Amino acid sequence: MTAQPIFEIAEDAGIDTSELLPYGRFVAKVPLESEPGDAPLVMVTAINPTPLGEGKTTTAIGLTQGLAEIGRRPILTLRQPSLGPTFGIKGGAAGAGKSQVLPTEIQNLHLTGDFHAVAAAHNLLAAMIDNHLHHGNELDIDPQSILWPRVLDVNDRVLRDIVVGLGGRPDGVPRQTSFDITAASEVMAVLALASGYDDLRARLGRIVVGSNRSGDPITADHLHAGGAMAVLMRDALMPNLMQTSAGNPVLIHAGPFGNIATGNSSVVADVAASRLGDIVVTESGFGADLGAERMVNVKSRQSGYAPSAAVVVATVRALKAHTGRYRIVPGRELPDELLAENPDAVREGCANLGHHLRTLRQWGVPVVVAINAFPEDHESEHRAIAEYAAEAGVACEISTHVVDGGPGAALLARAVVAAVEGNDTPGVVHRDYAADQPLTEKMEHVARNVYGAEGIDFTPAARQALERYTELGYGDLPVVIAKTHLSIPHDRAIDPEQPWRLPVREVRLAAGAGYVYALSGAISTMPGLSKHPRAERIDLVDGEIVGL
Amino acid sequence: MTAQPIFEIAEDAGIDTSELLPYGRFVAKVPLESEPGDAPLVMVTAINPTPLGEGKTTTAIGLTQGLAEIGRRPILTLRQPSLGPTFGIKGGAAGAGKSQVLPTEIQNLHLTGDFHAVAAAHNLLAAMIDNHLHHGNELDIDPQSILWPRVLDVNDRVLRDIVVGLGGRPDGVPRQTSFDITAASEVMAVLALASGYDDLRARLGRIVVGSNRSGDPITADHLHAGGAMAVLMRDALMPNLMQTSAGNPVLIHAGPFGNIATGNSSVVADVAASRLGDIVVTESGFGADLGAERMVNVKSRQSGYAPSAAVVVATVRALKAHTGRYRIVPGRELPDELLAENPDAVREGCANLGHHLRTLRQWGVPVVVAINAFPEDHESEHRAIAEYAAEAGVACEISTHVVDGGPGAALLARAVVAAVEGNDTPGVVHRDYAADQPLTEKMEHVARNVYGAEGIDFTPAARQALERYTELGYGDLPVVIAKTHLSIPHDRAIDPEQPWRLPVREVRLAAGAGYVYALSGAISTMPGLSKHPRAERIDLVDGEIVGL
Missing domain, CATH: 3.30.1510.10 (Domain 2, N(10)-formyltetrahydrofolate synthetase)
Known part of the structure; x- marks a missing residue:
């Protein structure tokens, strides 16, 4: 796949190019807009992922391509990948197969800085x-x-x-x-x-x-x-226009952590996108308990631009993982047993999917389940997911966008359009708390409504800090709870079906970003490199990048 | 002054724009060239500066504008300023008055990253x-x-x-x-x-x-x-095209330290420039003992592109400073006494100018002295410099480019063109040593020929390290001597007219950059901020940068 000049992409998508600022041939910064337009927003979220991720980014890209395939004028907003992990374990985060952001080496390196x-x-x-x-x-x-x-x-x-x-x-x-x-x-x-x-x-x-x-x-x-x-941040505030494998516009912007921060692309990217296309797709980081929750309770409160529908990405491997029967170690390949045909395990793991479907329903966001198909999946396993979704009264489509590109996501795209059109209150979400509730209550609401915890336990220091923040005038800020993305509870050993409580050991103030965040479990904010990081296999040969 | 779109600047300068990569409206990356073209290279260097600098950058910009004024098709190569000092004491380094690189806020901030x-x-x-x-x-x-x-x-x-x-x-x-x-x-x-x-x-x-x-x-x-x-450096290798206040092309590229490194813009910028204009101006950092010496002995050895003429920038204030009669403290304003009319002091300080003129003559580079005029100068003081230059048999012009732009440097430009045209062996320099001389000898040659030292003293550790580097196969590398830029000797207290020796306390290997460097005196490689750094006065107001 070859990237097209970004001004051609923009013109094809009906975007006014006179205000675009080019950065090389394949990227352009787009001007800021002050108010969202009329295009509905579709949030792509997921079940709790395995450490490998469930292809949420590829699905968001594939869906965008699928929407173009069925005659819409879509635009996608994504976070910018971090350089550190690109050279560490994870490799680039520009999609896969026929659902990528192009040129991948620009997205995965400095982009516009x-x-x-x-x-x-x-x-x-x-x-x-x-x-x-x-x-x-x-x-x-x-x-x-x-x-x-x-x-x-x-x-x-x-x-x-x-x-x-x-x-x-x-x-x-x-x-x-x-x-x-x-x-x-x-x-x-x-x-x-x-x-x-x-x-x-x-x-x-x-x-x-x-x-x-x-x-x-x-x-x-x-x-x-x-x-x-x-002054140092001025130009960085403009979102970066790139393209999908199929030449659809993508805004790549910001990359806040998914646990201690908002885990979504930027407010300005969503708002600009809402004026550049007729439907906006955005990816929220990690599972619906993290990125989607922050979209609903934090980001959309700020942007005034909330989702009219959501896609929940599910994979056979992650649903099986949620049975707890397999030993999964971050940084290692998934175990072979997990790949054997086992629709019963998939069905059992659907409890995780069901949890997130209930959460999205509470928020008033119509949902489509997207089965992100992997080559090692079995038809019986896909069927198990589809049956579960049908019983839950939720649309469900298999998406083969990685192999087939846009056409592989056309059914998903139609289901998403139907969900948007079936939403009587588009862009309206039921948030988990009001701004003027006490900080402890806001956190408790998220723990109960979103995680399904029985309650929340603050250490004395955490409770004291929240009181202090309130005295200082920060009590009206929304909240963020930093916990593992691999399970709904803060600890993967806890069975979410049994009663459990969320512990908060420490709270911190992000007064500039505008939220108070709680640490529930150890959160690493500086990764390490493995013994043989990907960087060792990346090279520049005759001026061309290899191995990225 | 308003910057013009960079593609218009390039077209006006006769540069083929089809290969330029735009970065915003005002910067473009230019493709690499493998061999230098025919345009002669003019190196702008200086006497030893005061801590405030003597306007070498403004003179290089002014000269470029002056060359355009007299009908040439000039292009300038400059180092990219460092962000740290921009927010520290020094402020931006994009020139001054009518001799600037535009837009200054782009050059002084991230440029292209x-x-x-x-x-x-x-x-x-x-x-x-x-x-x-x-x-x-x-x-x-x-x-x-x-x-x-x-x-x-x-x-x-x-x-x-x-x-x-x-x-x-x-x-x-x-x-x-x-x-x-x-x-x-x-x-x-x-x-x-x-x-x-x-x-x-x-x-x-x-x-x-x-x-x-x-x-x-x-x-x-x-x-x-x-x-x-x-891979991380790939795009960074392309030089960045910008413009002078008068709309002449400037390549801004790389920013190596002037003491422990080469203190000049890049080889690829000079080589690209030699094919984009009919005369190339470049600035070498600090005085002729530092930046110009590295141009002659290190950079041009690598680029195969050596100066055909040099401009030595002199200022009344710096010449007076070299008398040693005034107390000059880095980070403070110059003392008032130094500003009073005193042609005798200027004359006395011309010893510093004379030293550098002799060095440039040894290198076989024709020289023009540029008096960078300041408002507080007196005519008698300018006359003292001009007389000294005349006695030395060197052309000398007053340049008022900061106030007058290109027209203020037109006389200087004519003198420079005459110097280039008078050079029978353009682009040929007599270097201070051959590659295959021992490292100790190379350093000694620089100390004697360029600094005028009687000799060089290595600590036993330094001598041992040089032997080790030679054993390891690094003996053919050129050398760099890191010392203060404020005086010719390593210590400002030393009178360069009296016999003195250069001490080398430590040597280091820059095997990638391709030189061995000696530390002569303490060199700080991490500046600090003053009590009230410039950053405190810089702001973003209604999206516009103020105070930079």
Whole structure:
């Protein structure tokens, strides 16, 4: 597959090219729009995935191609992949087979440098914090309170826990700190949630980096850093137009973490897309308990642009995995037993699918189940899923977009259009909480409604921090709960069918991004490399990229 | 001044636009050329500068505009400014007044992301080194031998001396290390010296990061990192076309440090420029003892493209400073006394100018002195310089390009064209040493011929390291001597008119970039921020950048 010049793609899709900013032949930045248009939004989410992922990105791409196949003028919004994992275990995240974003090597490398801009803005603030400590600490910042790491877009485990400022007086004040991967930066979440330049500037200035010795929050604007950060981020705020394998427009923008952040592409990308096509497809990260929940409760609250339908991607392998009968280790291949024909295991695993279907129904979002077909699947196993969906009263289609491209997703596309057209209240979702409820209650609502927990248990420190945030005026922010994506409960060992409670050991404030997040279980924000990372097999030969 | 669309600039300059890759409206990447064309190269260098700089960049821009003014088809090559200092003390480096690179905010910010690509490639290698230690250290790397820092393009003093890998076994092997600013990365020097994609790939693979416990060098290719690094650097190898205030083409590319690296724009930028215009202007960093010396002995050896004439920029304030009568402190304004009319002091300071004129003459490069006029200068002071130049038999012109743009540099441009036309052996320079001389001799030649030292003193460790490099096959590399740019000797307290010797305390190998460098005096490779850095005054207001 060869990419077409991006201006041709745009013209074919009926997009006004006069305002596009080219970045090479195959990418263009699109201007910001202030209000969403009329195109309905279709959110592609999934059951809880295996560590390998269930092809949600390929399905979103395939669906977009399928919608074009049946005569619609679709546009897709996706997150930008992180460089670190591209050179680590995972490899690129540009789709597969006949459902890719092209050119893959642009999407998987620097793209237009937005991630680098996030890192530059983030690290400038970090330098200005330590510079303030060095030059006398007029704001009386408590060094122990500083929760602003540095970031780099590389899997580098030795940066998880470091001591800086050694060497002597001219080299600053020593303290223990860390590096996160760029996708985990609050600046990335700001990029994903800002509605325009002024909002970007304001959010960056509101970032809280720690507190003074009286416990008052210290913001980026106290350090006079918000303006320079916004300048570094200005061009990054424009979404990046690329293309699917079939030449349909795709906006690639922002890449906030799926656990501690919103796990969705940006507000500005969705809003721009709503004016560039007649139907917008977007992918929400991980399962419906994570990315879709943040779309409903956080992102769409900000964008004013909520889904009119959802696709839940299910795979035979992941449903089997949810029976708990197989030993699945992140970073390893799936076990062979899991690949043997076993419709009963699939049926049993459908409990996970059923859970998410109920959640989406609660939100008032019509659903289509997409079976992302793999070559090793068996027909009986697909049938088991289809029967389960039929019993649940939900449309279900097999999609073969990886092998067949758009035509392989045409049935799915028709079902999605039917779901959108059958929605009497398009773009309206029933959120799990109101902004003015107490933070503890908001978290409890997510734990109960979305995860099906019996309740939520805060450590005393977490409860105290939430009270403090409320006193400080952050009580109206939405919430994000960071937990594993591999199961609905925070711990894969817990049976979600039995009563269980969600523990919150720590809470943190993302005042710039505009949410409070809870840590439920250990969340790594800096991956490591495996013994033989993919980087070892990537090369430049005669100026051409191989092995990416 | 408003920038014109870059494709219009290119067309006006007679550049074939079909091969240009646009990056926004005002920047385009130009394709690589394998051989230099016929356009003569004019190197803009200077006397030893004050900490404020003597307007070498503005003069190079002004001269380019002046050459267009007198009917030539000039093109300029410049280094890309570093982000760190832009937000630190120095501010942007895009010229001044009517001699700027436009749009300044693009040049001073991310441009096309080349610096970020350098950092990504550099830090991937760093992560792969520590990953190798973590996963059993099969290559038996001696952790104490590792001389590969990490890099970030931010002034962040607390990263000068750090300990990484704390936290426990899963978080890697603890060791002491550091961050440099991105401009100091050897990958940046590779970018500046590579002749094409294959050479880029080979140089990155040859980078030596340390040694095993038997003392054998460990390279990026031993770690299988060279290919992935080259992939990250691929697009960065294309120079970036921008424009002067007068709409003349400028290639902005690479930004290697002026002390430990080559301090010049890239080989590929010069070579591409030689085919895009009828005369090429390039700026060499710092004084003629640093940037011009590397152009003659290192860069042009690689590019096969040497200067046919040079401009030495002199200012009244810097010549006065070289009398040693004024107290000049880096980071502070120049003292008021220095601004009072004093042609005698200027005359006395001309010794510094005279030194560099003799060096350029030794190299066989015809010279024009450019007096970069400042508003606070006095006519008598300009006259003192002109008289000194006349006595030395060198052309000299006052240039008012900052105030007047191209017309203010037209006389300078005519003098430069005359110098080029008067050169019987254009593009031929007499280098200070041959490749096959011993490394110690090469360094001694630079110390004697270029600095005027009586000789060079190596510490035993430095001498031993040079012997080891020679045994390992690196003896044919050119050399770079890192010393202060503020005076000819390594120490500003030394009177260069009296006999003095150059001490070399340490030598290092840049096997990828392809030179051996000596440290003579303390060289900081990670700047810090001042108490109130410029970043504090930079802001984004209604989407527009202010204060940059």
